[in-house]
Amino acid sequence: MTPSFTRRGFLKSTAATAMAASVPFAPAAAAPKRGGHFRAGMAAGQTTDTLNPGTWDNSFTVSMAYAVHGYLTEVAADGSLKPLLAESWEAADGAATWHLKIRDGVAYHSGQTVTAEDVVASLNFHRGETSTSAAKPLLAPVVDISIEGGNTVVIKLDAGNADFPFILSDYHMPICKIEGNSIDWKSGDGCGSYVLKNFSPGVSATLERNPNHWKSDIAFFDSIELLTLLDLNARTTAMISGDVDAIDRLDLKTVALLGRKPGVQINSVAGNQHYTFAMNAGMDPFSENHVRMALKHAINREELVEKILFGYGSVGNDHPIGSGQRFFNSELAQTPYDPDKAKWHLSQAGIDGLDISLSAADAAFGGAVDAAVLFQNSAKPAGIQIDAIREPNDGYWSDVWMKKPFTTVYWSGRPTEDQMFSLTYQCGAAWNDGFWCNERFDKLLIKARSELDETKRREMYYEMQTTLNQNGSTVIPMFANFVFANTDKVGHPEQLGSNWDLDGQRWLERWWFV
Known part of the structure; x- marks a missing residue:
C-alpha cells in the first residue's frame, strides 16, 4: 500500500465493483x-x-426469529423503516417521548391476541439490573414504558433519540406473550x-x-x-x-x-457487514494503545480484500460504519499497512517485539483462519509474532468469542450509527468484544443520540469514528459483501x-x- 492510498480511491478502483456487477442475480418473478x-x-x-x-447471536436464530415472531418495526430492503406491530408512531419532547399505536387484531399462533401489555413486557424483558440480554444497552435510555388509551404504548427516554423506532426493529426484541413478571419465550409461540x-x-x-x-x-x-x-x-x-x-x-x-x-x-449485495479482529483491552498487552495501533499498521488490508473476499468487499478503517451510511466519516485518513510505523508504536510501548495468539474459526467468517495466517505473515516485518490458532467451529461463539483475548469476528452491521456503537462499543455493553471503554466516546454517543441538528450530529459521529480508529481495540480491515x-x-x-x-x-x- 502506498501513502497516497485512500478508502474512497479504493472503493472506486477495487475489483469488487466489476466482479459484483458480473454476478448473475436471480430474476424477480412477475x-x-x-x-x-x-x-x-x-x-x-x-x-x-x-x-x-436476549441470547440470539447468529444468522440461524435471527432468520428464524424474524419469521416466527412479530416486531414493532422492520427495516425495509431500501433501508427505510416500515411499521409492523407498531401501526404508527409519533415523537414528542424533542424525540424523548414516543407514542406507538399497536395494531389491532394480531394473533399469536396459539390464538391469543397481541396486546399493548405484551409489548410493554417484551421490552421490559431486556431492561433492569438483572437483565443479561444483548439488547440491554439499546434500551438503557428508556426510563418508563406505559400504556395510554388501551392500544398506545408510551416510551419515555432520558434524552431525545431521533432513531429510536429503528432500535425497535432489532432482532432481540420480538413481541411475546406476557407471562407473570416476564414473557413466554420458551414455547416459541410468536405472531x-x-x-x-x-x-x-x-x-x-x-x-x-x-x-x-x-x-x-x-x-x-x-x-x-x-x-x-x-x-x-x-x-x-x-x-x-x-x-x-x-x-x-x-x-x-x-x-x-x-x-x-x-x-x-x-x-x-454490498452492505455494512464487516470482519474484525477483536482485542481484549482489559488484558495485557492489548491494554496498551500503542500495541493496538501497532497491530492496526501491521495488517495488509488490501491483501485481505483480494485474497479473502476475492474483491467482494472493500477496505475497512477500524470503525464499523459503512461507506453508504448517513454519517460515514469520509474525511478520516485510511490507516495504511506500514511495518515501520508498527515498530514505532511498539517502541513507544517500551517493547522491541510482540508474541501473541489469535483465535480463528471459519464459524466467525468464511476464510477467517486464512485471514489469521495472512495477518501473521504481514505482521512479521514489524517484529510481531502471531500464533494463528484454529478453533472448533461448533461452540465458537460461546467458548471462544469474548473468552479468548484475540479473536476473529464478523458483524452484519446495524442500520444506524447509534445502534452499532451502543451494541458493541459503549462501555459495558454485553457485546463489547474489545472490552473497550472511552469516556469521551460514551459522552458523545449519548449526546449525538439526542441531537436533532444533522450538522452537529455528523460532527459527533465523525469524531467517534476517529476515536475508534486511533484508540479502539478492534482491528476492522475489511467490509464484506453478502454473497x-x-x-x-x-x-x-x-x-x-x-x-x-x-x-x-x-x-x-x-x-x-x-
Whole structure:
C-alpha cells in the first residue's frame, strides 16, 4: 500500500465493483406465488442456541426469529423503516417521548391476541439490573414504558433519540406473550408469518406458514427447513446436489465456479457487514494503545480484500460504519499497512517485539483462519509474532468469542450509527468484544443520540469514528459483501436487503418458488 492510498480511491478502483456487477442475480418473478417446501443451508447455529431472544447471536436464530415472531418495526430492503406491530408512531419532547399505536387484531399462533401489555413486557424483558440480554444497552435510555388509551404504548427516554423506532426493529426484541413478571419465550409461540414446529439447536428448525397472519403479501412457502451446515464444503455440496434451495456465506475462492453450475444463481449485495479482529483491552498487552495501533499498521488490508473476499468487499478503517451510511466519516485518513510505523508504536510501548495468539474459526467468517495466517505473515516485518490458532467451529461463539483475548469476528452491521456503537462499543455493553471503554466516546454517543441538528450530529459521529480508529481495540480491515446462492427455482424481489445477509434475513417472508 502506498501513502497516497485512500478508502474512497479504493472503493472506486477495487475489483469488487466489476466482479459484483458480473454476478448473475436471480430474476424477480412477475408475481409471487405460494407453495413448496424451502430448505436453507446456514453457516450458523450451535448447540447452545436457545429461544431466549436476549441470547440470539447468529444468522440461524435471527432468520428464524424474524419469521416466527412479530416486531414493532422492520427495516425495509431500501433501508427505510416500515411499521409492523407498531401501526404508527409519533415523537414528542424533542424525540424523548414516543407514542406507538399497536395494531389491532394480531394473533399469536396459539390464538391469543397481541396486546399493548405484551409489548410493554417484551421490552421490559431486556431492561433492569438483572437483565443479561444483548439488547440491554439499546434500551438503557428508556426510563418508563406505559400504556395510554388501551392500544398506545408510551416510551419515555432520558434524552431525545431521533432513531429510536429503528432500535425497535432489532432482532432481540420480538413481541411475546406476557407471562407473570416476564414473557413466554420458551414455547416459541410468536405472531409471525411462520409457526415454529421443531427446533433442534445446532442442527435444524422446521417452520410452517401461519394461515392466520395479518399480512397477506408475505410468506409464500408452505414450509421451511433451516439446516445448520457449518462446514463450507458440506454447505456447497448441498447446494450443488440440490439438497437445499439456498446457502449463505459462500466460498469466495470458488464462487465463480459455483455460479457456472446449471440451476445455481449467485447474489452479491454490498452492505455494512464487516470482519474484525477483536482485542481484549482489559488484558495485557492489548491494554496498551500503542500495541493496538501497532497491530492496526501491521495488517495488509488490501491483501485481505483480494485474497479473502476475492474483491467482494472493500477496505475497512477500524470503525464499523459503512461507506453508504448517513454519517460515514469520509474525511478520516485510511490507516495504511506500514511495518515501520508498527515498530514505532511498539517502541513507544517500551517493547522491541510482540508474541501473541489469535483465535480463528471459519464459524466467525468464511476464510477467517486464512485471514489469521495472512495477518501473521504481514505482521512479521514489524517484529510481531502471531500464533494463528484454529478453533472448533461448533461452540465458537460461546467458548471462544469474548473468552479468548484475540479473536476473529464478523458483524452484519446495524442500520444506524447509534445502534452499532451502543451494541458493541459503549462501555459495558454485553457485546463489547474489545472490552473497550472511552469516556469521551460514551459522552458523545449519548449526546449525538439526542441531537436533532444533522450538522452537529455528523460532527459527533465523525469524531467517534476517529476515536475508534486511533484508540479502539478492534482491528476492522475489511467490509464484506453478502454473497449467497439460490437455485433458479427461487424468485425474490429485485432489490435485496443489505442490513443483514440473505435479504436482510427476511428471505423466509420475501422469497418464493417461481
